[in-house]
Amino acid sequence: MSQLTQTSIASLQICFYGAGSMAEAIARGIINKELIKANRISMLNRQNADRLTELNERYGVQTILQGKENESYLQEADIIFLAMKPKDAADAIAGIKAFISPNQLIISVIAGLSIQSIERLLGGHSAVVRAMPNTSSTIGLGATGISYSDRVSAQQTLLTEAIFSSVGINAVVDESLQQAVTGVSGSGPAYVYYFMESMIESAIKLGFSEAAAKELVVQTVLGAAEMVRHTGEEPAELRRKVTSPNGTTQAAIELMQANDFAGTIEKGINRSAERAGELGAAIERSISE
Template sequence: MQQETTITFIGAGSMAEALISGMIKTLYRPEQIIVTNRCNQKRLEYMKKTYGVRTETNKEKAVKEADIVILAMKPKDAAESIASIASAIGEHQLIISVLAGVMTETIVSLIGKNVAVVRAMPNTSAAIGQSATAISQGRFATEAHVAIAKTLFETVGIVAVVPEHDLHAVTGLSGSGPAYVYYLVEAMEKAAEEIGLDRIVAKQLILQTIIGAAQMLQTTNKHPSILRKEVTSPGGTTEAGIQVLERYRYQEAVVACIKRATERSEELGKELISSAFSHAAAPSR
């Protein structure tokens, strides 16, 4: 990818920040990135001060300057926001969407042009270059567009190219996944406090435990159930702990969590279509 590519982010929330943080550590210079949002000037000032990126309150101007436009607003604001920049988007531009649940065809319809759209689902670990991102090709996107998007997201972690119908599942699994891990750590820290461990010592032990377990999974060919059994001695402490998790149906809860997040991704897409239809049907003033 050419180093002089200009990238405009529509939206300045946590996902946009994570991506920008990772991107400027690798392939892009801050001045190649423009950030705009709906109305939060303080947020734009923070992004400029923290990352050195360019900011712009005029969304149409920000879009016209871009080679790549990244849609990173809240899904509930997507219909209105995309409609507001549609006239500024040209068919030569690549549109990358990180909007949970929103199909590429919906975006093309909202823009009203045969524009190349690549849909992506990264996670916030992009901020430290450790995102797990899946991307999918829209109807008017070429393999070259997919390659550009893949290169962009490889600056913040690993990338898998998947059929678009799999992205709802990806959203529920890895897109939301870091929050599940953080929730587990919250519980472990609470338990450490209740059993009397020093907070700082406990945090170090918890984090290294999670890092070590992840690396074991990554570097061995063993199934996680095998690794678990290797830690679990009959009649020992681990077995006693696992029995409590089984009593509380821990695995069932995790499976249900991921399924519900997947369903919510599908719902968000339907809600956007409904919102877009209502917006289009509303009488002009």
């Protein structure tokens, strides 16, 4: 990051409209990387005061409980993150239209919601970014797909990528790929957790204590991921290296193949991407009604 960009970001006001797990993950990453001070970040929701209290006490971010109205935080923000649930998005975004100005950058992390829909809800004059991060952003290991509207300036592009780089890696993609990003990396951590759950349960059934099973599985998954990153080799090649002919690993892999393990993963990813499209279509219908 250039010194100019770093200085520019540090002086910004950022507002998260929606205070769920994704908003928290991004805010926490930004704060932990000391990109922006916590008191320059506001987090808003419609009615959950307990959640706002929790976020303020945990990170030092600003909320309506610190004395300002939601409208003030929105008007003062340089960057507004749209992070509400998809089912609430159309009404919530339309509801803040009066407080948005053309010089603000709007970054949406709402699954399935298109740039065109956001522009339509805000009146067509906003610079809009569509992004799909994942919750690993919380620890600086996120993966984010980013798409830009035509109104996003070169400086706003730099700011956006600097923010998401502070919480992991990012890739600029054509918006047509955003549903696929949701299916692969957006939902991806949950697939890995589900796999780990199954491994832990299997280890316990084989006689390990719960603590020992978890420790073995976590280290195994961590080591496998680091092997791919450290060696630069393809996962398939690393798998072949540890799969001796007629050995224990081959026996397990053959059983998984016979039960269409790869096909199940593919179907799951495709279904996640498809669901993102369904959520977007539902929002489109609600806008048109």
